[in-house]
Amino acid sequence: MESIIEFKDVSKEFEGNVVLKDLNFSVKKGEIFVLVGPSGSGKTTSLKMINGLIEPTDGNLYFKEKRIKDYNIQKLRWQIGYVLQQIALFPTMSVKENIEVIPDMLGWKKDRRNERVDELLQEVDMDPELFRDRMPSELSGGQQQRIGIVRALAAEPDIILMDEPFSALDPISRASLQDLVIKLHQKLGNTIIFVTHNMKEAMKIGSRIAVMHEGKLIQCDTPEEIRKNPANQFVEEFFDETTDEVYTQTLDVLYNGGFYQEATQKERTLPILALETSMSEIFDLLAEKDAFYIKEHEKIIGVVNRSDVFRFLSQEG
Structure with missing residues (x-):
């Protein structure tokens, strides 16, 4: 399977502090690739490098075998969906308007945008007739995050970046949205790069998991292999400790x-x-x-x- 993202000898320093050190891994097209680790391990920094929000101090990142810094950054971001922990829907825009932001910027015709909005709302079990004209304040936290997910999918991007998207939700909403991500991935085949500090969540949704600690990649493998053969004591203990009580x-x-x-x-x-x-x-x-x-x-x-x-x-x- 071909790689869509590749990190080659990537390091990052902020004011003399080493945040990432010699990071090397690739993300295969069509997989759910999970970056997992404790706070400060470099997960979100790595994620933000993919859409150019942060530039590496050393090394290079590649998107479709071309260096990310060689792209027009705005056009690159139109190919990448982004879902944050802070749901960040536009409060003065309806559900429909939130979902069609990027398609509208890309010049999609109104009929195509309307069709895409209704199609995606149906995919996440939200009746378009009931929800398309509602405002974000009229939705529950779980419903808002569903809209955040479909907004990221709306323009049919090559990659979806998800930065701890469910950590602020209750366990029931979190489990429901994890299942939703898996279902949408199976149907649409998107490449998803997912950041979490919870190993249980990583093991549930990941095709492959990259375990990070203090800016370094400790182990990168399938959930089954990490469960059976943790690379070292840190991975083994992190697996045990990050399950919520x-x-x-x-x-x-x-x-x-x-x-x-x-x-x-x-x-x-x-x-x-x-x-x-x-x-x-x-x-x-x-x-x-x-x-x-x-x-x-x-x-x-x-x-x-x-x-x-x-x-x-x-x-x-």
Whole structure:
């Protein structure tokens, strides 16, 4: 598979401080490539070099085998979508206007822009009739980030850069948007470069993962290989330590804490989970379902919905 991005001996210094040191890796066309590491490891600096927001002190970056510094930087950025942690929708523009910003700048005709907006809203399960004319303030945080994602996709860019896009969201919204990124990638085949400090998130969505520490690349491989054969003690410990504490808990913390409803009569078909089910699995489930039954010794003892989980998370925070 051909490379679309390549870092060759890239280093970066800020005021004498070395932020990146001899970075060498390539991103293959059509993969989800994840940069993961603790704060200060150089992830975001590396990402911002790809669209020319930061220039290397030494070495070169290549986009489609041409040095990034040899491109017209504005035209290059039109080929690159960007999704930030700070959702950054334009507050005075409607959902539709936010999505079509770059297509409009590129001179797309109105009919083509309208068609693209509706197509993308449908892809992220937001009814165009209901959402295209809404303002960002009328959307939840998760809905705003969905618009941020489709805005980055709107002009059919070669690459999507995603800088910790879900870290400010609750675990249920985060799991839902992780699933959305995977679904869109499988359908559209975009190249995605994704930055996160959470190894669990990296392992879930990444085709390959680059583990960074103190400006250096420690290991670059598939999730399976990193799980089985961490390159050193740092990678092994980082894998263990970056799982949020709430993810390690089980369903019994909801039940014992009273974060559930009495199960009176089965009025609908819902999943049934044992008390030993991990919170990680619950967040993934609630990204698709709005509730589930709890069972103990094969007997249904309660029902948990999203609002129960949000109450629990609020108490944890």
